[in-house]
């Protein structure tokens with residue numbers, strides 16, 4: 004299913020003429036500011052219009068992200084959901100994907116950097132799994148091509164789920180006999196379906212429907228009443244100051260790599276994509292994150308160092324665009340970002356009953 008772009012809809016013809024929002028209220032005369040005129044010019048226009056051209060940077064969320072490698076069947080998704088919540092594929096049998104990407108908390112753990120088995124801490128913030136299947140690649144540095152490949156990483160990561168090897172994951176799954184029929188149903192053409200690879204594929208399949216449409220999607224589809232005047236002003240500012248040159252498309256991000264500190268350097272020990280490619284111009288380059296649900300996934304950045312959206316938006320202005328955003332601009336942008344908070348699909352993510360180690364049948368002959 005292709006996401007519909009706003010630009011393509013018939014409604015695009017209407018919007019330029021009808022959506023007029025006022026912006027940049029003059030500073031009250033009794034509270035003079037020391038702002039130089041140059042910083043005020045950015046929001047000095049008295050009226051800004053959400054035009055179809057502005058909205059063409061975005062697209063509404065699809066209801067699934069298909070894979071070219073396999074079919075997203077109910078059976079594979081059912082299995083993937085179980086494995087997502089399965090702590091028995093971690094070395095201490097206590098950590099699952101959901102430990103760090105809590106699905107009822109917008110897919111994050113709320114910590115600056117995640118804590119894995121034995122309380123060990125990594126050096127990066129856990130991004131949300133919601134809408135991640137849309138991204139060009141996975142991880143802050145894009146080192147994994149898709150959600151299926153990505154899912155293999157944490158299971159054997161020594162400080163995440165800590166399994167010694169993929170073979171140990173396969174062995175752990177084979178020891179849980181309740182998984183036999185589930186893997187067989189999910190991978191009907193595979194004579195030996197219980198493998199670490201297939202487990203990761205099933206988890207990826209489950210993630211391909213972890214999508215969170217919000218009011219912004221309804222707005223993109225033509226229902227202008229979905230965004231308040233301030234939110235529309237924030238959307239306009241988001242586009243006109245340049246945020247959407249990097250944060251765009253259906254996930255409002257996730258589609259390209261960019262340097263953190265492209266205008267004003269950002270001090271971090273993390274070299275980003277340079278560690279993957281070894282290319283000089285990849286120093287401090289990261290995947291541009293999706294801003295879907297951003298109001299719910301604090302703290303921010305790859306290092307989890309920024310705790311508020313206010314600080315985050317201002318520093319993006321400075322480091323990525325070389326401009327000092329005004330308070331009005333910041334508040335409007337935050338209002339727009341809040342409209343990207345979607346609905347958690349509670350039915351889809353309901354924690355399943357995990358299979359027993361012993362067969363559930365009453366056959367006692369063995």
Ligand code: HEC
Nearest residue numbers: 100103117118119127128129130135141142143154157163
């Ligand atoms: C101990 C905490 C922890 C566990 C357990 C964990 N993750 Fe993560 N996850 C992270 C961190 C931290 C990152 C970012 C690492 C990086 O970019 O280098 C991440 C990144 C991701 C991403 C990339 C998202 C994006 O925007 O690029 C996905 C998808 C993901 N994890 C899914 C999973 C799945 C599926 C599992 C279970 C198999 C899992 N994670 C287990 C902490 C965890």
Ligand code: HEC
Nearest residue numbers: 245246249261263289291292303304305315316319320323
């Ligand atoms: C030149 C590209 C670029 C521009 C322009 C840009 N950003 Fe970003 N943005 C990034 C990158 C790259 C990151 C991730 C950096 C990191 O974590 O190391 C990021 C991170 C963020 C985050 C934190 C996301 C998270 O999950 O931690 C927010 C919020 C954000 N940007 C908002 C904005 C806003 C608002 C604007 C406009 C004022 C903007 N960005 C302009 C590239 C850009």
